[in-house]
Amino acid sequence: MRMVDIIRKKRDRVTLTPEEIRFFVKGYSDGSVPDYHASALLMAIYLNGMSDEEMLSLTDEMLNSGEVLDWSDLDGIKVDKHSTGGVGDKCSLILAPIAAAVGVVVPMISGRGLGHTGGTLDKLESIPGFEVQLTAERFREVLASTGMVLAGQTAEVAPADKKLYALRDVTATVESIPLITSSILSKKLAEGIDGLVLDVKVGSGAFMKQHSDALALARTLVKVGQRAGKKVVALITNMDQPLGTHVGNTLEVIESAEVLKGQVTKGDLVELSFELAAHMIVLGGKAEDLDGARKLVDQSIQKGTALRKFQEVVAAQGGDPMALEDYSLLPTANKTEPIEASRRGVVQRIDAEEVGIAAMLLGAGRVTVDSKIDPGAGIVLHRKVGDAVEEGMSLATLYYNDAKSLAEARSRLSAAFEIGEEAPPSVKLIHKVLS
Amino acid sequence: MRMVDIIRKKRDRVTLTPEEIRFFVKGYSDGSVPDYHASALLMAIYLNGMSDEEMLSLTDEMLNSGEVLDWSDLDGIKVDKHSTGGVGDKCSLILAPIAAAVGVVVPMISGRGLGHTGGTLDKLESIPGFEVQLTAERFREVLASTGMVLAGQTAEVAPADKKLYALRDVTATVESIPLITSSILSKKLAEGIDGLVLDVKVGSGAFMKQHSDALALARTLVKVGQRAGKKVVALITNMDQPLGTHVGNTLEVIESAEVLKGQVTKGDLVELSFELAAHMIVLGGKAEDLDGARKLVDQSIQKGTALRKFQEVVAAQGGDPMALEDYSLLPTANKTEPIEASRRGVVQRIDAEEVGIAAMLLGAGRVTVDSKIDPGAGIVLHRKVGDAVEEGMSLATLYYNDAKSLAEARSRLSAAFEIGEEAPPSVKLIHKVLS
Numbered sequence: 001m002r003m004v005d006i007i008r009k010k011r012d013r014v015t016l017t018p019e020e021i022r023f024f025v026k027g028y029s030d031g032s033v034p035d036y037h038a039s040a041l042l043m044a045i046y047l048n049g050m051s052d053e054e055m056l057s058l059t060d061e062m063l064n065s066g067e068v069l070d071w072s073d074l075d076g077i078k079v080d081k082h083s084t085g086g087v088g089d090k091c092s093l094i095l096a097p098i099a100a101a102v103g104v105v106v107p108m109i110s111g112r113g114l115g116h117t118g119g120t121l122d123k124l125e126s127i128p129g130f131e132v133q134l135t136a137e138r139f140r141e142v143l144a145s146t147g148m149v150l151a152g153q154t155a156e157v158a159p160a161d162k163k164l165y166a167l168r169d170v171t172a173t174v175e176s177i178p179l180i181t182s183s184i185l186s187k188k189l190a191e192g193i194d195g196l197v198l199d200v201k202v203g204s205g206a207f208m209k210q211h212s213d214a215l216a217l218a219r220t221l222v223k224v225g226q227r228a229g230k231k232v233v234a235l236i237t238n239m240d241q242p243l244g245t246h247v248g249n250t251l252e253v254i255e256s257a258e259v260l261k262g263q264v265t266k267g268d269l270v271e272l273s274f275e276l277a278a279h280m281i282v283l284g285g286k287a288e289d290l291d292g293a294r295k296l297v298d299q300s301i302q303k304g305t306a307l308r309k310f311q312e313v314v315a316a317q318g319g320d321p322m323a324l325e326d327y328s329l330l331p332t333a334n335k336t337e338p339i340e341a342s343r344r345g346v347v348q349r350i351d352a353e354e355v356g357i358a359a360m361l362l363g364a365g366r367v368t369v370d371s372k373i374d375p376g377a378g379i380v381l382h383r384k385v386g387d388a389v390e391e392g393m394s395l396a397t398l399y400y401n402d403a404k405s406l407a408e409a410r411s412r413l414s415a416a417f418e419i420g421e422e423a424p425p426s427v428k429l430i431h432k433v434l435s
Numbered sequence: 436m437r438m439v440d441i442i443r444k445k446r447d448r449v450t451l452t453p454e455e456i457r458f459f460v461k462g463y464s465d466g467s468v469p470d471y472h473a474s475a476l477l478m479a480i481y482l483n484g485m486s487d488e489e490m491l492s493l494t495d496e497m498l499n500s501g502e503v504l505d506w507s508d509l510d511g512i513k514v515d516k517h518s519t520g521g522v523g524d525k526c527s528l529i530l531a532p533i534a535a536a537v538g539v540v541v542p543m544i545s546g547r548g549l550g551h552t553g554g555t556l557d558k559l560e561s562i563p564g565f566e567v568q569l570t571a572e573r574f575r576e577v578l579a580s581t582g583m584v585l586a587g588q589t590a591e592v593a594p595a596d597k598k599l600y601a602l603r604d605v606t607a608t609v610e611s612i613p614l615i616t617s618s619i620l621s622k623k624l625a626e627g628i629d630g631l632v633l634d635v636k637v638g639s640g641a642f643m644k645q646h647s648d649a650l651a652l653a654r655t656l657v658k659v660g661q662r663a664g665k666k667v668v669a670l671i672t673n674m675d676q677p678l679g680t681h682v683g684n685t686l687e688v689i690e691s692a693e694v695l696k697g698q699v700t701k702g703d704l705v706e707l708s709f710e711l712a713a714h715m716i717v718l719g720g721k722a723e724d725l726d727g728a729r730k731l732v733d734q735s736i737q738k739g740t741a742l743r744k745f746q747e748v749v750a751a752q753g754g755d756p757m758a759l760e761d762y763s764l765l766p767t768a769n770k771t772e773p774i775e776a777s778r779r780g781v782v783q784r785i786d787a788e789e790v791g792i793a794a795m796l797l798g799a800g801r802v803t804v805d806s807k808i809d810p811g812a813g814i815v816l817h818r819k820v821g822d823a824v825e826e827g828m829s830l831a832t833l834y835y836n837d838a839k840s841l842a843e844a845r846s847r848l849s850a851a852f853e854i855g856e857e858a859p860p861s862v863k864l865i866h867k868v869l870s
Binding site for chain 2: 003004005007008011034035036037038039040042043044046047048167169170171172173
């Protein structure tokens with residue numbers, strides 16, 4: 001078998017065989033297939049697409065390029081969530097404890113932020129003592145004892161994906177549905193889960209700007225995931241403005257704790273986290289239907305079981321559970337600065353990406369891979385899209401310790417708000433559910 | 436400027452600017468652009484094409500990546516020919532002396548064979564003493580004194596093309612009209628010519644199998660070449676069977692000499708060589724029109740001026756001009772073997788590629804880049820398509836010194852002939868002329 005022939009087939013829109021896909025993934029992993037072969041094939045896949053069979057093979061080969069976790073000795077159905085990502089998205093910190101409190105097993109493997117905001121691991125690390133890098137043994141212990149775990153990869157999960165992703169990043173082949181699908185699914189299926197809830201975001205603040213693209217990606221993820229033998233549901237959700245009100249690591253932990261305590265009961269973050277949790281509960285076999293699952297979500301908040309589950313996991317992973325009650329135990333920013341509305345009107349738009357970049361400039365995200373995150377830094381929004389404002393009213397507050405990039409962050413944050421006369425058309429948060 | 440952005444533009448069918456194309460070609464030449472960037476861009480160009488402007492820029496940048504020859508101090512219009520290649524194609528050895536005998540200046544730079552048959556340089560080297568690797572000084576002397584020269588590259592002509600071609604070869608991006616066009620034109624224009632006659636071959640024995648592909652390539656070559664300020668004519672010619680009757684290095688020199696002597700006056704080789712020479716003569720300003728040029732071609736044969744011109748060049752380049760009269764001075768094969776018709780009928784088809792491979796197996800071409808050619812080895816066809824044959828009649832003769840692969844060559848050559856009942860439909864040799 002030769003790579004040039006495999007590339008030629010894909011170039012000519014001929015379906016690749018599972019053996020050819022295996023040859024490519026194995027060869028690229030072990031270094032026998034050079035980068036230039038891989039990048040030509042990636043571009044041909046980007047432009048000519050892949051059949052379901054091909055995507056299934058690609059997912060399978062990437063999955064099997066590394067360790068595949070196995071929790072079959074633990075009782076219960078294992079379910080995880082994956083989001084295509086967005087500014088202010090701390091749903092994982094809310095839905096995982098809820099689902100686990102209801103009895104779903106949640107072996108959640110998360111990543112760090114590479115773009116403008118911190119990832120789930122960065123957020124968790126703002127809790128004093130919380131360890132995200134567990135050994136395989138500790139990972140299993142936490143999962144077995146609490147029914148959930150929130151950690152980074154314990155082993156080389158889908159190393160082929162890691163290597164390919166780095167190449168896609170520099171060859172303009174990231175935004176390809178077959179390549180995104182196999183990348184997401186290979187990593188998630190390697191976690192040894194039975195079910196997966198996908199949050200595919202669409203809008204100006206999302207990776208997918210167009211509904212049709214998000215729909216196509218969601219459909220493909222569900223189809224390929226189900227063909228791989230998993231229970232898969234995908235929600236297409238709106239990401240035109242930051243999710244919730246807090247952006248930044250400590251700030252997002254606080255907002256999540258407030259939701260789990262029942263202190264915040266409305267708004268996009270609550271609605272989305274609860275709905276995603278309900279889908280996890282259905283996949284996890286703990287409710288007959290979504291209505292039943294939603295009741296279990298509400299109970300877990302009202303009875304405090306979700307908050308206690310989160311504290312239990314924090315303690316099991318070495319963190320201080322009291323930090324979720326006394327926020328002064330969390331690392332904070334010692335300086336704040338508000339930004340104000342320059343006119344009276346209604347908020348038309350809050351550019352999520354600009355808010356994310358402003359938070360990053362304050363220290364909440366990484367400018368380069370090696371940057372150190374300031375957990376206390378970030379932004380709290382006081383007004384969201386559709387809210388009325390008066391001239392001079394505070395729109396948001398910047399939290400920072402280092403004022404180095406404050407001026408730029410301020411001006412970006414101010415520019416992110418668009419205020420107009422009329423109330424903007426209301427946009428549904430959850431556009432569609434695919435299963 | 437970043438390669439990833441250039442790749443993204445081409446991926447999205449956005450026209451690249453001359454500056455972006457320069458960045459790519461310069462960077463790839465000097466090593467600052469890695470192979471994986473180049474191969475992703477090549478595949479995007481393959482699948483999404485290029486505008487005329489982009490091809491002109493690409494040609495120009497590749498041309499200027501190396502030395503550009505300049506003969507403006509020599510009188511006369513400089514014209515060359517380029518063929519997309521085919522088995523038995525020795526037209527260069529015939530048309531160059533004819534055009535030069537008529538007064539066209541022909542600075543012909545040729546290559547070696549990499550595929551199944553020898554290239555023009557390999558054929559010329561079968562003439563004892565003939566030097567194809569000239570210094571720039573000798574090249575100029577021969578051209579100035581005889582009005583023609585037949586040699587390999589004197590310097591780094593279009594090195595960017597050389598490097599890119601090697602990458603295209605292993606990434607299935609060879610058969611792309613924009614890439615073929617810029618590759619051919621950059622090398623030919625670097626020769627410092629004023630006019631170019633292109634022989635674009637089509638058929639089962641050619642690189643282009645489909646008329647539509649050959650037509651598209653020819654149109655593009657003419658358009659881009661003319662926009663680069665050159666006089667360009669393209670002929671689309673048939674290549675369903677080997678051209679002429681002799682395949683192999685010494686054998687092709689002998690067949691060419693026979694044509695120049697007027698000993699062979701009919702057949703596809705004569706027709707095509709004379710017509711290409713006539714176009715060169717028109718471009719070279721030595722005739723008003725094709726009819727006038729054809730008369731000059733005939734005169735150069737009848738008066739022996741073309742043969743003498745060839746002998747003059749052979750002598751100027753260190754070869755023995757007598758070898759074109761006394762063929763025993765040429766290296767020959769000491770063994771021959773005929774193949775015979777297995778039935779009575781009419782030759783329907785002679786698979787050019789199989790004949791080429793059979794000749795290569797006998798030693799006429801290179802199996803690998805490092806293989807040594809046996810100049811005497813090859814094949815002479817006694818029957819061509821449309822000829823009637825009797826059972827047992829000799830169809831062709833194999834010439835060889837080393838019998839190692841004789842059996843395979845024999846069986847391939849036999850299988851290359853297809854004999855049927857009816858006379859096959861006659862196919863035009865020259866399908867179209869574009870200018």
